[in-house]
Amino acid sequence: MENLLKSNSLIGQAYWLIRLRWVAIVTLATASFVAGTVMRVSLPASALYTMSGLLLAYNLVLYELLRYWTRGNKDPSPTRIGDILTFQISGDLFILAAILHFSGGIENPFSFFFVFHMIIASILRPRWQSYLQATLAVVLFGGLCLLEGAGVIPHYGLTGFSGHGLYSNGTHVLGYLLVFTITLYLVVYMTTSISEQLRAHQEELEKANTQLEEKDQVKNEYVLRVTHDIKGHLAAIESCLEVVASGMLGPLNDKQKDFVGRAHRRTTKCMAFVMALLKLTRMKLSGRLDVERFSLHDCVLSSLASVQSRAREKSIVLHHQIDPAIREVQGEAVLIEETITNMLFNAVKYTPAAAWAWKSSRTVTSSRSRSRIRASASPRPHCRTSSRNSTGPRTPALSSAMGRAWAWPLPSRSSNGTAAASGSRTIPAAAAPSRSHCPTT
């Protein structure tokens, strides 16, 4: 259901009224049939069916009129649509009064349906218009009751349903109309108060949302600028380190080479983070994804290279085996590499001084489907996992991470395949999902 409190959804509100009227038409026709045929209530059936038909025609005209005005994404003026809404609500009051006239007048409990119309008017139209609609309802129904009571117009009694004569009982009519009038005005007062509060609250929320979006934009622009500056400094550091590492400024001993190499690797890594941040921020600002072709094979190798030193520190030997069928994919290279690297880092981090295995497989079901990278670790024989696919447990962060770092296979080159880095060491429980039976380390 569309947001009926929103002032800019007037067309939606107009269509909503039309949909409600379809229900009312069916209900009127059915109620006339049931009352006349099943309940044996004396009713001018032909008049009521005629009313149903008129209502149907009236609704069709309104529907076509709205379609005509909104055809080809035309945006009719709010005033015009507002007038249509007012016309519909007023028209409905006339029709309800006519139906009540042919079905018992004041004796018909369906007179309470005026309340629904007041609620609708109070939600969709301004307060003053709602009070006018309430006045119109009081005049129409009051006039109907008074004219019937005075014998100016005929009264169609509900023989077999309610007692006769109430319509001509002046005290009853006046009392009923008094309660009816108070009820309608109270309904309008309460509903307009609530809907105005809700509308104001909604406007505040929309304003707050707009402000948040603006702040987010400012933040993203700031991040973009700062990150770009950081990248400039990193580029300078990297250039200087490369000069030193290449021996252009003189030979380095092994220890110096090692430290310069470490600094260079860290700078490269930092640069990758900065590039990813730049890319993400740019995508946020532009609101579109920035995909590129890249080699998944190289991506996996690069990730493995990133964790080599950490693995060496723990005397863990990394083995890998990548299916040659896995070549280029299209996606967010930096994010995917980061995801795989993080996964590997976690695997190394939570692995005791024992071997482990990491396996990446990519399944392509069709050229349009997304490829999947699945990571798993094979336990040592004494450390079984109960993973259903027998490829071992998934690294916990992978599923959510892959939600952001995705890749599509390139149709021309993709094929089913598996990339695997396999080995034969233990994985700890910390790196494994809950079904793992590995001992906690």
Add this chain to the structure above:
Amino acid sequence: MAQGRILIIDDDPDITEAMTVVLENRGYEVCSARDSVEGREQLQKAKPDLIILDVMMRTSQEGFELSRELKNNAKYKDIPILMLTGVKDKTGLDFKSAAGDESWLPVEEFLDKPVKPSVLLEKVEDLLQKS
């Protein structure tokens, strides 16, 4: 040893210095400038065979403007320009594919920073040979 005179116009002295070491190590004669004003002076003095030009210096488009100016000047239009920048990361625009467009980006080659020494030397040699 390679031969040739190269002018680096870049506002980052560290990057300029690192590139200078790399290029001098290969045998090139290198001079540098920190912005387009200094760059024009150096152009007259040094008469370089190649210009390595940064994009964002005092303004975000200084390098672009200077490259257009040089390519419209009969005296300098034959000097190849290797443009180095990280502006793609900020804007998302692929300037590399636009390199060579005479009206918009009249440079012979476009590389994103940071550039590996081997790549820099390869491009420089390539551009000098072509010229």
